[in-house]
Amino acid sequence: MTQTEQQAQSNPEQPQAKGGKKMIWIAGLVILAIVVFMYARNPERFGGQQAGSGQVVATVGDREITREELDEQVAQLTAAQQIPSATGEEQQVLERQILDQMIEEQLFYADAQAKGISVAPNEIEEQYNTIVTEFGGQEAVEEALAGAGLTVDKFRESLERQLVLEAYFEQLKEERDISVSDEEVRAFYDEQIAGQETEIPFEAVEAQVRAELEQQQLSQIIPQILEELKAQADIQVNI
Numbered sequence: 001m002t003q004t005e006q007q008a009q010s011n012p013e014q015p016q017a018k019g020g021k022k023m024i025w026i027a028g029l030v031i032l033a034i035v036v037f038m039y040a041r042n043p044e045r046f047g048g049q050q051a052g053s054g055q056v057v058a059t060v061g062d063r064e065i066t067r068e069e070l071d072e073q074v075a076q077l078t079a080a081q082q083i084p085s086a087t088g089e090e091q092q093v094l095e096r097q098i099l100d101q102m103i104e105e106q107l108f109y110a111d112a113q114a115k116g117i118s119v120a121p122n123e124i125e126e127q128y129n130t131i132v133t134e135f136g137g138q139e140a141v142e143e144a145l146a147g148a149g150l151t152v153d154k155f156r157e158s159l160e161r162q163l164v165l166e167a168y169f170e171q172l173k174e175e176r177d178i179s180v181s182d183e184e185v186r187a188f189y190d191e192q193i194a195g196q197e198t199e200i201p202f203e204a205v206e207a208q209v210r211a212e213l214e215q216q217q218l219s220q221i222i223p224q225i226l227e228e229l230k231a232q233a234d235i236q237v238n239i
């Protein structure tokens with residue numbers, strides 16, 4: 001890890017984020033898009049979110065996570081995943097789970113920054129324009145974001161973070177020598193896909209199967225990577 005970070009920092013050409021696979025362990029562009037979609041269909045789920053408190057609920061290094069940010073994440077994820085409204089102890093447990101996810105995401109993002117991973121502005125614009133097209137135009141997106149307590153600028157910032165994290169996880173695969181052989185891809189296809197009533201040709205799903213198997217391998221080492229990052233970080237939780 002240390003040697004790789006030094007190489008990344010000394011490399012004048014910073015790696016750029018690449019589009020494509022959506023990684024586990026992060027909210028992801030899909031979740032962000034679902035938030036817009038869910039509000040457009042069911043705005044009362046968001047309850048007309050008001051600006052929350054500036055109370056700091058956690059710090060990760062010099063990054064402060066505020067009560068407002070936590071409340072936004074809770075509202076967005078519960079609406080996107082159709083989680084019933086929680087109260088009392090259940091709400092506290094839910095908030096802590098989501099806060100832990102936010103802390104982990106920040107650890108990954110900070111590590112990505114330390115490695116010099118960045119994303120080109122045109123790639124953010126491309127992703128944003130795709131979402132605008134999917135959800136019926138700029139006005140529809142702005143209305144849905146406003147109802148969820150988000151601005152377009154904030155949404156773009158979220159897109160930038162997710163693209164950086166995608167590139168970060170791709171780099172982790174290389175650093176940790178995660179790879180899947182052609183034989184493993186074929187074996188998975190033969191066991192899980194071939195022989196179904198509507199059989200999909202191997203060539204049509206080969207790339208998806210390889211990506212899925214790589215993500216499975218990555219998920220097995222994520223807990224170790226998190227422990228390494230937590231050991232190096234100054235983390236304080238205030239709730």
